[in-house]
Amino acid sequence: xxxxxxxxxxxxxxxxxxxxxxxDPSILGAFWTTVQLTVxxxxxxxxxxxxxxxxxxxxxxxxxxFGTAYVNIVRNIPLTVIIVFTSLGLADIFGVxxxxxxxxxxGFRLAILGLVAYTAAFVCEAIRSGINTVPLGQAxxxxxxxxxxTQTLRLIVLPQAFRSVIGPLANVLxxxxxxTTVAAAIGVAEAALLMKEMIENEAQTLLIGAVFAFxxxxxxxxxxxxxxxxxxRLAVKR
Amino acid sequence: MSSVLYDTPGPRAKRRNVLLSVVxxxxxALLLWWVWQVMDDEGQLRWALWxxxxxxxxxxxxxxxxxxxxxxxxxxxxVIALPLGAFFGISRLSDHRWVRxxxxxxxxxxxxxxxxxxxxxxxxxxxxxxxxxxEQRPLYAVVTGLVLYNASVLAEIVRAGILSLPRGQSEAAMxxxxxxxxxxxxxxxxxxxxxxLPAIVSQLVVIVKDTALGGVMIGFTELLSTRGTLAAxxxxxxxxxxxxxxxxxxLNFILTSFAxxxxxxxxxxxxxxxxxxxxxxxxxxxxxxVGGTFGTGAGGTV
Numbered sequence: 067x068x069x070x071x072x073x074x075x076x077x078x079x080x081x082x083x084x085x086x087x088x089x090d091p092s093i094l095g096a097f098w099t100t101v102q103l104t105v106x107x108x109x110x111x112x113x114x115x116x117x118x119x120x121x122x123x124x125x126x127x128x129x130x131x132f133g134t135a136y137v138n139i140v141r142n143i144p145l146t147v148i149i150v151f152t153s154l155g156l157a158d159i160f161g162v163x164x165x166x167x168x169x170x171x172x173g174f175r176l177a178i179l180g181l182v183a184y185t186a187a188f189v190c191e192a193i194r195s196g197i198n199t200v201p202l203g204q205a206x207x208x209x210x211x212x213x214x215x216t217q218t219l220r221l222i223v224l225p226q227a228f229r230s231v232i233g234p235l236a237n238v239l240x241x242x243x244x245x246t247t248v249a250a251a252i253g254v255a256e257a258a259l260l261m262k263e264m265i266e267n268e269a270q271t272l273l274i275g276a277v278f279a280f281x282x283x284x285x286x287x288x289x290x291x292x293x294x295x296x297x298x299r300l301a302v303k304r
Numbered sequence: 305m306s307s308v309l310y311d312t313p314g315p316r317a318k319r320r321n322v323l324l325s326v327v328x329x330x331x332x333a334l335l336l337w338w339v340w341q342v343m344d345d346e347g348q349l350r351w352a353l354w355x356x357x358x359x360x361x362x363x364x365x366x367x368x369x370x371x372x373x374x375x376x377x378x379x380x381x382x383v384i385a386l387p388l389g390a391f392f393g394i395s396r397l398s399d400h401r402w403v404r405x406x407x408x409x410x411x412x413x414x415x416x417x418x419x420x421x422x423x424x425x426x427x428x429x430x431x432x433x434x435x436x437x438x439e440q441r442p443l444y445a446v447v448t449g450l451v452l453y454n455a456s457v458l459a460e461i462v463r464a465g466i467l468s469l470p471r472g473q474s475e476a477a478m479x480x481x482x483x484x485x486x487x488x489x490x491x492x493x494x495x496x497x498x499x500x501l502p503a504i505v506s507q508l509v510v511i512v513k514d515t516a517l518g519g520v521m522i523g524f525t526e527l528l529s530t531r532g533t534l535a536a537x538x539x540x541x542x543x544x545x546x547x548x549x550x551x552x553x554x555l556n557f558i559l560t561s562f563a564x565x566x567x568x569x570x571x572x573x574x575x576x577x578x579x580x581x582x583x584x585x586x587x588x589x590x591x592x593x594v595g596g597t598f599g600t601g602a603g604g605t606v
Contacts, residue, residue: 125310126324132332142556143549144516147528151545159346159542205308223308244418251520258420262521265428275425283416
């Protein structure tokens with residue numbers, strides 16, 4: 067690196083050529099890992115969060131209690147603590163390897179496990195608040211005209227709930243994208259870890275910061291704009 | 305108990321609910337029993353591993369100094385971020401495009417970037433361009449990262465707080481002949497600050513949780529990183545994680561409860577306009593349409 071710096075004739079190349087010195091992973095590769103973390107944990111937390119929300123709105127008090135307890139406990143623990151625990155606790159002490167043979171894959175899967183456990187609590191709250199926005203009168207009117215329980219749910223309540231849930235869920239998805247950086251704490255080779263490595267070894271602090279910041283703006287801005295537009299378009303006018 | 309999803313249960317539904325309760329209880333008990341067994345098999349339940357936490361040394365040497373640093377960073381970040389956030393929040397409401405647009409761009413930019421990136425950048429920046437000593441640098445970097453991010457979130461809270469006030473307030477101020485600045489400082493801000501208090505306290509929870517990042521990634525000696533030294537000393541990784549998690553839960557639970565107590569109190573109070581911004585309102589305002597933007601960094605409280 068230093069020799070390149072000294073011998074290069076053109077200033078522009080000096081400033082930018084170090085970006086291509088990193089190829090394991092490259093910047094794009096690191097951001098690809100970030101995207102993968104987001105997608106897998108997004109799907110996982112949507113499934114687990116929906117289950118939790120179903121428990122929290124169920125007529126069974128014990129299920130409601132479990133859902134409430136889970137959300138209140140997990141929400142108040144820093145994500146960093148959860149993710150570091152998956153590595154130092156689950157993997158090292160209890161031997162949870164997530165079916166992975168090498169360290170890299172194991173860290174990746176453990177990070178997803180931690181992100182799912184944490185994000186599901188927020189997904190649950192988003193869905194529950196969406197269901198709560200449907201006025202009681204809607205369901206009462208549905209019953210009054212003779213719809214059965216499943217019909218009420220399928221035709222009246224859930225369509226309205228889904229539409230009001232898009233906005234809050236988009237929030238959670240954007241936060242999840244940013245939260246995947248915490249996986250760097252257990253050595254998953256995603257964007258934040260690469261940035262840490264580069265910023266410690268290279269002199270162009272500002273440039274590196276700008277490149278990675280730009281990467282995250284590119285990831286979160288379209289999500290926010292598209293889903294925000296969608297949630298406004300589909301909002302139930304009351 | 306009736307909700308939008310189901311009616312008050314009749315005899316059949318009651319029987320089904322009892323059955324579901326029993327099944328769920330058995331599943332839950334099995335899960336707990338299995339966790340207990342696994343802990344036991346790994347020897348994690350031995351008293352020797354838990355005992356350090358009943359003695360004062362583990363607390364005075366490791367946990368309390370760590371907790372102290374966590375609180376210090378969180379408090380500093382909040383105190384610095386609040387005026388900055390107020391500045392940007394009010395700027396975004398300006399009548400002048402050349403003030404409003406740059407302020408909006410700054411706020412949206414910093415909300416779109418993960419806190420960790422800001423901390424890493426601040427750490428490198430202080431290392432290269434300032435003479436902050438290397439012991440102090442992690443604290444500076446953590447606080448800087450938290451301030452940049454949370455100032456932009458607080459800016460949105462301030463903006464939402466001011467926008468939540470009834471229009472009659474600023475109209476009345478204008479009618480009695482106050483200038484724009486006077487309207488803001490004498491009429492809108494005092495009421496908005498009261499309305500925002502619960503949201504600000506809720507944001508403290510986020511700040512406290514984010515300090516843990518600095519512990520792992522840039523060597524700030526807060527609670528999570530002193531846990532590491534403690535575990536290395538007593539060889540009780542799992543136990544120390546449990547204790548640290550409980551500390552965070554209790555701390556954040558107190559903050560959350562305080563926020564909702566404030567919210568309820570403000571809602572009930574006869575003084576003022578009765579406008580309150582709770583945590584959920586802020587999330588909603590983020591998602592919906594204060595001024596027609598759907599920000600990049602929505603979800604600031606997750």
